[in-house]
Amino acid sequence: MDLHVLAAVSVIWSVAAITPGPNFFITVHTAIGTNRKLSLFTVLGIVVGTLVWSVSGYFGISVLFKAAPMLYFSLKILGGLYLVYVGFSLMIKKKNQTEMNVGKCYSVLSCFRLGLLTNLLNPKTAAFMTSLFAATIPSNASIELGVACVILVCSISAIWYAAVSVIFSFDIAKRLYDLQRQKIEKVAGAIFVGFGIKLAMSD
Numbered sequence: 001m002d003l004h005v006l007a008a009v010s011v012i013w014s015v016a017a018i019t020p021g022p023n024f025f026i027t028v029h030t031a032i033g034t035n036r037k038l039s040l041f042t043v044l045g046i047v048v049g050t051l052v053w054s055v056s057g058y059f060g061i062s063v064l065f066k067a068a069p070m071l072y073f074s075l076k077i078l079g080g081l082y083l084v085y086v087g088f089s090l091m092i093k094k095k096n097q098t099e100m101n102v103g104k105c106y107s108v109l110s111c112f113r114l115g116l117l118t119n120l121l122n123p124k125t126a127a128f129m130t131s132l133f134a135a136t137i138p139s140n141a142s143i144e145l146g147v148a149c150v151i152l153v154c155s156i157s158a159i160w161y162a163a164v165s166v167i168f169s170f171d172i173a174k175r176l177y178d179l180q181r182q183k184i185e186k187v188a189g190a191i192f193v194g195f196g197i198k199l200a201m202s203d
Helices: 003-018 022-033 036-058 061-067 069-091 108-120 123-136 143-168 171-179 181-201
Strands: none
Touching: 003 123, 003 143, 022 036, 022 069, 022 108, 022 143, 022 171, 022 181, 036 108, 036 123, 036 143, 069 108, 069 123, 069 181, 123 143
């Protein structure tokens, strides 16, 4: 097992994971707006999405996107529209509404689906994964090394987002959130709309 490859994958993906993006913000929102159990199922959805993209990246799905640009374009537009929908759902939420509008995330299944869709509807993750593996894994690498890299990527995502979920599910975070609920949700909604527009308009 090439420890240098694993170290490189670990460092690069750790930086990518902790950089705030849709996965981070949806984890924070479900942790504060629901409870720890439900938010952890959102994290599970994110991790399953990461598994899909990491396996796809390992096998070079970006080659498929280049061969069928309409597939990439369609997924990019769909992902952008979904993030815009999530954002507007937060921004127009009524003052006395306690349930989350975002995908009606009030059950294990809906929170899992929310995390999964937020992750999967971003084809740029596939491109990043392909670049990550192409830059770090040698062409003659064993399948065992590839599997180890996929497991490492998923483990880093699981640890990071689970930690975020736990931190933001504490009562003090919920109390602070309740004091400024509307403002926070409007800001979070605007962030998601921004992510969606950026994704849809990107190259």
